Amino acid sequence: MKKSKIGIFALGAILGGISGCILRTLYYQHRAKHTDMILEQVKKEFAKKGNVTGSWIEMKPVVYATGDKNFKVNYGGINRCEKGHIVQYEFIADAMSGMLIDIYPVAGQPALKDDDLL
Structure with a gap:
């Protein structure tokens, strides 16, 4: 037994x-991917075309709707030195994969070509 x-x-x-x-x-x-890891990925990409002088990311993901799909995303920002000026960008990254969905300069910044973003 x-x-x-x-x-x-x-x-x-x-x-x-x-x-x-x-x-x-x-x-x-x-x-969801850790927000610090997402920010480090974005900073690494931005550093390829200039010195990153500052960065931030929202810690709590929010829902982002595009067309018929909804994603959980993190918003963030990067400051980079370009041609002697500090240029500010904001980005939207998928919270699950860390993939960048959108990158755009903050309003009032000098307009740059898409090739200059990353």
């Missing part, structure tokens, strides 16, 4: 461990 109880316990422990591993993997695949 003891051997069957040990076997049932072992089977339960194994199944519980496997279930835990699967749930952990699913959790990390579907959670």
Whole structure:
């Protein structure tokens, strides 16, 4: 009788461990990317074409509607030195993947070609 109880316990422990591993993997695949990581990605891209002098990002994602789709996004901003002037940009990044959805200069900034953004 003891051997069957040990076997049932072992089977339960194994199944519980496997279930835990699967749930952990699913959790990390579907959670939002950390905002600090998103900001670091954007800063790295902006630094390729000029010195980044400042940056910020909203910590709480918001819903962004485009056409028939809704995304959770983070808004943020970057200051970069370009041709001797500090130019401010704002960006919208997908909260799940960190992918940039939009980048635009703040109103009142010098107009630049799309090639100059990133």
